[in-house]
Amino acid sequence: MSIDEKQIRSLFRIEGEEIEKLATSIDTEPVQRLIDLMANCKGNIFLTGCGTSAMAAKKAVHTLRVVDIPAFFLNPSDAVHGALGAVNVGDVVIFISKGGNTKELTSFLPNLKENMCRL
Template sequence: MSVRQAHDDTTGAKKIVGLKNCLGFRKLPFVAENLEKIRELLMLEASAVERAAGRLKAADADNAVRLLVGCAGKVVVLGVGKSGVIAQKIAQTMTSTGTVAIYLHPSDALHGSLGVVTSGDVIIALSNSGETDEIIAILPALKARKVPIISIVGNLASTLARESDVALDASVDREACPL
């Protein structure tokens, strides 16, 4: 059975993917018919990366790098939701390059796991709004531990950006996906 036939015949498609209760498979668009949409999405993302590079201030980049290079402890990366998924990836990538790094979910930090953060650590906090309740709630405890905070935010006027030692601009003009 061809991919096109599988697309047109949900029974065949279900056999190919091995799912018995595959709902909505027929609604999955055939990729060849959406090539232009895929190209537009890639161009949108490339443009967003180019604008982000243009917004990056040398002093902020330098300060963030100095904090990370001078980190005597570990890098603790925070985020909730999609920012949390990205935070996990950042921590994993840092670990794979030899940097001691962990992901800490801010909700877990609020319920006892904040003890993992010690002096000598550096925090990287990700939040599009910069107002994520769980992150804002742990800022006083992080400040009390005197750990430097690097934030990556979509709003430089936010609480998180203002409370950070370094705030990096991750704002976008338009989301590629409305979800």
């Protein structure tokens, strides 16, 4: 399979149009809150998710580490079996979930709230 210059330019044009749509339609307030939370974090940043969301969380962890931000993936199944001991006051825990009600993730929310983490 070969792709020609015209197809490549078309792809970039389509991607640019979609980014423009996102830029004009996204609610920036939650994004700003997340940026502020991460920028003011005095501890570590943990990301967690299940399935495809876990892969996105792991990629985000890698990206943060590349720019020297202390970030770690928190495996949801390990979290309910003792891994929450790594999360301390002042840390930020970011949940990535398509639906927002994944049982594996919601099961350890109360423990994190008790630890006074920022969610």
